[in-house]
Amino acid sequence: MALRIAVLVKASLDPNMLRSKNNGLLDEHAMPLALSEYDKNAVEAAVQLRERNGGSVTVLSVLTWGPVARRLREFEQVIREALAMGADDAHIIVDDALVPGDPASTAEALAALAKALGGFDIYIAGEASMDMISGQVPARLAALLNLPYIGYARSIEIANGAIRAKRDLEGYIEHVEAPLPCVVSVTGEINKPRIPTLIQVRRAFRKPIKRYSVADIGLNKVYKPLISEIRVISVKRRNIVIEGDNMDDIAAKLADIIAGLLPR
Numbered sequence: 639m640a641l642r643i644a645v646l647v648k649a650s651l652d653p654n655m656l657r658s659k660n661n662g663l664l665d666e667h668a669m670p671l672a673l674s675e676y677d678k679n680a681v682e683a684a685v686q687l688r689e690r691n692g693g694s695v696t697v698l699s700v701l702t703w704g705p706v707a708r709r710l711r712e713f714e715q716v717i718r719e720a721l722a723m724g725a726d727d728a729h730i731i732v733d734d735a736l737v738p739g740d741p742a743s744t745a746e747a748l749a750a751l752a753k754a755l756g757g758f759d760i761y762i763a764g765e766a767s768m769d770m771i772s773g774q775v776p777a778r779l780a781a782l783l784n785l786p787y788i789g790y791a792r793s794i795e796i797a798n799g800a801i802r803a804k805r806d807l808e809g810y811i812e813h814v815e816a817p818l819p820c821v822v823s824v825t826g827e828i829n830k831p832r833i834p835t836l837i838q839v840r841r842a843f844r845k846p847i848k849r850y851s852v853a854d855i856g857l858n859k860v861y862k863p864l865i866s867e868i869r870v871i872s873v874k875r876r877n878i879v880i881e882g883d884n885m886d887d888i889a890a891k892l893a894d895i896i897a898g899l900l901p902r
Contacts, residue, residue: 639796641693644752645684645725646763646775647677648744649716651703653768663869666703666738671712673719676764676824678831683794683824684762685724685832691796696758697721697728700747702739706732714847722834722842729755733852735861741770743861745778750855752783760801761821765790773823780821788814788822 649671657668684695697720701713710732717728731747766773780787791803801820805812882888
Protein backbone atom coordinates (compact mmCIF):
# COMPACT_ATOMS: atom_id res chain seq x y z
CA MET A 639 0.00 0.00 0.00
CA ALA A 640 1.64 3.23 -1.20
CA LEU A 641 1.31 5.87 1.49
CA ARG A 642 1.10 9.64 1.48
CA ILE A 643 3.17 10.38 4.57
CA ALA A 644 3.48 13.81 6.17
CA VAL A 645 6.20 14.46 8.72
CA LEU A 646 5.91 17.50 10.99
CA VAL A 647 9.18 19.33 11.50
CA LYS A 648 9.98 22.41 13.57
CA ALA A 649 12.97 24.72 13.29
CA SER A 650 13.53 24.96 17.04
CA LEU A 651 15.74 27.27 19.04
CA ASP A 652 18.90 25.34 19.83
CA PRO A 653 18.96 24.85 23.65
CA ASN A 654 22.67 24.11 23.46
CA MET A 655 23.14 27.76 22.48
CA LEU A 656 20.95 29.27 25.22
CA ARG A 657 21.20 33.06 25.45
CA SER A 658 19.54 35.49 27.85
CA LYS A 659 19.31 39.25 28.20
CA ASN A 660 20.45 41.24 31.23
CA ASN A 661 16.89 41.20 32.60
CA GLY A 662 16.77 37.39 32.50
CA LEU A 663 14.46 37.11 29.49
CA LEU A 664 15.32 34.68 26.71
CA ASP A 665 17.24 36.33 23.88
CA GLU A 666 15.77 34.21 21.09
CA HIS A 667 17.22 36.46 18.39
CA ALA A 668 20.74 35.43 19.45
CA MET A 669 19.98 31.70 19.30
CA PRO A 670 20.31 29.62 16.12
CA LEU A 671 17.58 27.34 14.77
CA ALA A 672 18.14 23.61 14.55
CA LEU A 673 16.40 20.33 13.78
CA SER A 674 15.75 18.52 17.06
CA GLU A 675 16.57 14.88 17.69
CA TYR A 676 12.86 14.08 18.11
CA ASP A 677 12.18 15.55 14.67
CA LYS A 678 14.97 13.42 13.25
CA ASN A 679 13.29 10.37 14.77
CA ALA A 680 10.03 11.39 13.08
CA VAL A 681 11.71 11.86 9.69
CA GLU A 682 13.49 8.51 10.02
CA ALA A 683 10.22 6.77 10.93
CA ALA A 684 8.49 8.35 7.92
CA VAL A 685 11.27 7.36 5.51
CA GLN A 686 11.32 3.79 6.85
CA LEU A 687 7.55 3.52 6.33
CA ARG A 688 7.97 4.67 2.74
CA GLU A 689 10.77 2.17 2.19
CA ARG A 690 8.55 -0.68 3.45
CA ASN A 691 5.25 0.37 1.88
CA GLY A 692 6.06 2.71 -1.00
CA GLY A 693 4.67 6.19 -1.42
CA SER A 694 6.08 9.62 -0.57
CA VAL A 695 7.26 11.63 2.44
CA THR A 696 6.32 15.31 2.63
CA VAL A 697 7.70 17.72 5.23
CA LEU A 698 5.17 20.16 6.75
CA SER A 699 6.49 23.03 8.84
CA VAL A 700 5.68 26.49 10.21
CA LEU A 701 8.26 29.17 10.96
CA THR A 702 7.57 30.14 14.57
CA TRP A 703 10.59 32.28 15.44
CA GLY A 704 11.37 35.66 13.93
CA PRO A 705 12.14 38.07 12.60
CA VAL A 706 10.92 36.35 9.45
CA ALA A 707 13.25 38.14 7.02
CA ARG A 708 16.34 37.16 9.00
CA ARG A 709 15.23 33.64 9.89
CA LEU A 710 13.99 32.48 6.47
CA ARG A 711 17.31 31.22 5.13
CA GLU A 712 18.11 29.51 8.42
CA PHE A 713 14.64 27.95 8.45
CA GLU A 714 15.08 26.53 4.98
CA GLN A 715 18.45 25.03 5.99
CA VAL A 716 16.67 23.06 8.72
CA ILE A 717 14.09 21.86 6.19
CA ARG A 718 16.88 20.84 3.80
CA GLU A 719 18.32 18.65 6.55
CA ALA A 720 15.05 16.72 6.70
CA LEU A 721 15.05 16.44 2.91
CA ALA A 722 18.63 15.14 2.99
CA MET A 723 17.50 12.38 5.35
CA GLY A 724 15.13 11.13 2.67
CA ALA A 725 11.95 13.23 2.59
CA ASP A 726 10.77 13.93 -0.96
CA ASP A 727 9.48 17.50 -0.75
CA ALA A 728 8.47 20.19 1.72
CA HIS A 729 5.63 22.65 2.21
CA ILE A 730 6.31 25.45 4.68
CA ILE A 731 4.28 28.33 6.10
CA VAL A 732 6.12 31.62 6.56
CA ASP A 733 4.11 34.55 7.85
CA ASP A 734 4.64 37.32 10.40
CA ALA A 735 1.17 36.50 11.77
CA LEU A 736 2.50 33.20 13.18
CA VAL A 737 5.63 34.65 14.83
CA PRO A 738 6.22 34.08 17.68
CA GLY A 739 4.39 30.80 17.43
CA ASP A 740 2.45 28.79 19.97
CA PRO A 741 1.00 25.26 19.79
CA ALA A 742 -2.55 26.43 19.04
CA SER A 743 -1.76 28.69 16.07
CA THR A 744 0.90 26.31 14.74
CA ALA A 745 -1.50 23.34 14.76
CA GLU A 746 -4.23 25.40 13.11
CA ALA A 747 -1.85 26.47 10.34
CA LEU A 748 -0.64 22.90 9.79
CA ALA A 749 -4.23 21.62 9.64
CA ALA A 750 -5.13 24.22 7.01
CA LEU A 751 -2.02 23.35 5.01
CA ALA A 752 -2.78 19.63 5.16
CA LYS A 753 -6.31 20.24 3.91
CA ALA A 754 -5.03 22.47 1.10
CA LEU A 755 -2.71 19.65 0.00
CA GLY A 756 -5.54 17.10 -0.05
CA GLY A 757 -4.70 15.32 3.19
CA PHE A 758 -2.33 12.45 3.98
CA ASP A 759 -2.59 8.82 5.06
CA ILE A 760 -0.44 9.34 8.14
CA TYR A 761 1.04 12.33 9.95
CA ILE A 762 4.20 11.65 11.97
CA ALA A 763 5.71 14.02 14.53
CA GLY A 764 8.34 13.87 17.23
CA GLU A 765 7.01 13.67 20.79
CA ALA A 766 7.96 17.33 21.40
CA SER A 767 10.09 20.16 20.08
CA MET A 768 13.42 20.70 21.80
CA ASP A 769 12.77 24.35 22.66
CA MET A 770 9.22 24.64 24.06
CA ILE A 771 8.78 20.90 24.76
CA SER A 772 4.98 21.24 24.97
CA GLY A 773 4.18 18.13 22.92
CA GLN A 774 0.80 19.64 22.03
CA VAL A 775 0.94 20.11 18.26
CA PRO A 776 0.35 16.49 17.10
CA ALA A 777 -2.68 16.04 19.37
CA ARG A 778 -4.09 19.44 18.41
CA LEU A 779 -3.60 18.63 14.72
CA ALA A 780 -5.47 15.34 15.11
CA ALA A 781 -8.36 17.13 16.81
CA LEU A 782 -8.56 19.78 14.08
CA LEU A 783 -8.50 17.14 11.33
CA ASN A 784 -10.88 14.86 13.27
CA LEU A 785 -8.40 11.97 13.09
CA PRO A 786 -7.33 9.34 15.63
CA TYR A 787 -4.15 10.15 17.54
CA ILE A 788 -1.48 7.81 18.91
CA GLY A 789 1.07 9.48 21.17
CA TYR A 790 4.54 8.42 22.28
CA ALA A 791 4.91 5.47 19.91
CA ARG A 792 8.13 3.50 20.13
CA SER A 793 7.31 1.36 17.08
CA ILE A 794 4.84 1.64 14.21
CA GLU A 795 3.80 -0.53 11.29
CA ILE A 796 1.09 -0.39 8.64
CA ALA A 797 -1.11 -3.38 7.83
CA ASN A 798 -4.53 -3.71 6.17
CA GLY A 799 -5.23 0.02 6.14
CA ALA A 800 -4.43 0.49 9.83
CA ILE A 801 -1.50 1.54 11.97
CA ARG A 802 -0.27 -0.66 14.79
CA ALA A 803 1.94 0.89 17.43
CA LYS A 804 3.60 0.25 20.75
CA ARG A 805 3.30 3.17 23.18
CA ASP A 806 5.66 4.02 26.02
CA LEU A 807 3.71 4.50 29.24
CA GLU A 808 4.92 4.65 32.82
CA GLY A 809 5.79 1.13 33.86
CA TYR A 810 4.44 -0.71 30.84
CA ILE A 811 4.07 -0.74 27.03
CA GLU A 812 0.64 -0.43 25.42
CA HIS A 813 -0.23 -2.03 22.05
CA VAL A 814 -2.71 0.06 20.05
CA GLU A 815 -4.26 0.06 16.58
CA ALA A 816 -6.05 2.81 14.66
CA PRO A 817 -7.44 3.16 11.14
CA LEU A 818 -5.77 5.39 8.57
CA PRO A 819 -5.61 8.33 8.21
CA CYS A 820 -4.04 8.91 11.61
CA VAL A 821 -1.69 11.23 13.52
CA VAL A 822 1.15 9.69 15.53
CA SER A 823 3.97 11.11 17.64
CA VAL A 824 7.12 9.03 18.16
CA THR A 825 9.67 8.81 20.94
CA GLY A 826 13.44 8.77 20.68
CA GLU A 827 13.45 5.00 21.21
CA ILE A 828 11.73 4.29 17.89
CA ASN A 829 14.89 4.38 15.77
CA LYS A 830 18.37 5.72 15.22
CA PRO A 831 18.17 8.57 12.67
CA ARG A 832 20.36 8.14 9.62
CA ILE A 833 23.17 10.61 8.93
CA PRO A 834 22.89 11.93 5.37
CA THR A 835 25.83 11.44 3.05
CA LEU A 836 27.39 14.34 1.18
CA ILE A 837 25.59 13.23 -1.99
CA GLN A 838 22.24 13.18 -0.15
CA VAL A 839 22.90 16.67 1.23
CA ARG A 840 23.59 17.95 -2.28
CA ARG A 841 20.49 16.22 -3.67
CA ALA A 842 18.38 17.90 -0.99
CA PHE A 843 19.00 21.26 -2.66
CA ARG A 844 17.24 19.95 -5.77
CA LYS A 845 14.14 18.86 -3.87
CA PRO A 846 11.20 21.30 -3.94
CA ILE A 847 10.24 23.53 -1.02
CA LYS A 848 6.97 25.41 -1.52
CA ARG A 849 6.24 28.39 0.69
CA TYR A 850 2.80 29.66 1.81
CA SER A 851 1.40 32.61 3.70
CA VAL A 852 -1.61 32.28 6.01
CA ALA A 853 -3.77 33.81 3.26
CA ASP A 854 -2.58 31.16 0.79
CA ILE A 855 -4.05 28.40 2.97
CA GLY A 856 -7.27 30.22 3.77
CA LEU A 857 -6.45 31.57 7.23
CA ASN A 858 -7.49 35.19 7.55
CA LYS A 859 -7.86 35.53 11.32
CA VAL A 860 -5.62 37.70 13.49
CA TYR A 861 -3.50 35.62 15.85
CA LYS A 862 -2.68 36.94 19.30
CA PRO A 863 0.47 35.31 20.66
CA LEU A 864 -0.19 33.19 23.75
CA ILE A 865 3.42 33.54 24.86
CA SER A 866 4.29 36.99 26.20
CA GLU A 867 7.78 36.27 27.51
CA ILE A 868 10.20 33.44 28.21
CA ARG A 869 12.48 33.76 31.21
CA VAL A 870 15.74 31.89 31.66
CA ILE A 871 16.03 30.51 35.18
CA SER A 872 19.54 30.38 36.58
CA VAL A 873 20.15 27.42 38.89
CA LYS A 874 23.12 27.66 41.25
CA ARG A 875 24.37 24.60 43.08
CA ARG A 876 25.66 24.97 46.64
CA ASN A 877 28.01 21.97 46.31
CA ILE A 878 27.49 20.77 49.87
CA VAL A 879 29.55 17.71 50.76
CA ILE A 880 28.21 15.74 53.73
CA GLU A 881 30.82 13.86 55.71
CA GLY A 882 30.39 11.46 58.60
CA ASP A 883 31.80 8.42 60.37
CA ASN A 884 29.13 6.09 58.94
CA MET A 885 25.97 6.05 56.80
CA ASP A 886 23.69 6.66 59.78
CA ASP A 887 25.68 9.76 60.70
CA ILE A 888 25.57 11.05 57.11
CA ALA A 889 21.82 10.34 56.83
CA ALA A 890 21.13 12.26 60.05
CA LYS A 891 23.09 15.27 58.81
CA LEU A 892 21.23 15.15 55.46
CA ALA A 893 17.89 15.04 57.29
CA ASP A 894 18.88 18.14 59.28
CA ILE A 895 19.77 20.01 56.07
CA ILE A 896 16.49 19.06 54.39
CA ALA A 897 14.51 20.05 57.48
CA GLY A 898 16.13 23.47 57.38
CA LEU A 899 15.01 23.98 53.77
CA LEU A 900 11.36 23.05 54.34
CA PRO A 901 8.82 25.80 55.10
CA ARG A 902 7.74 25.99 58.72
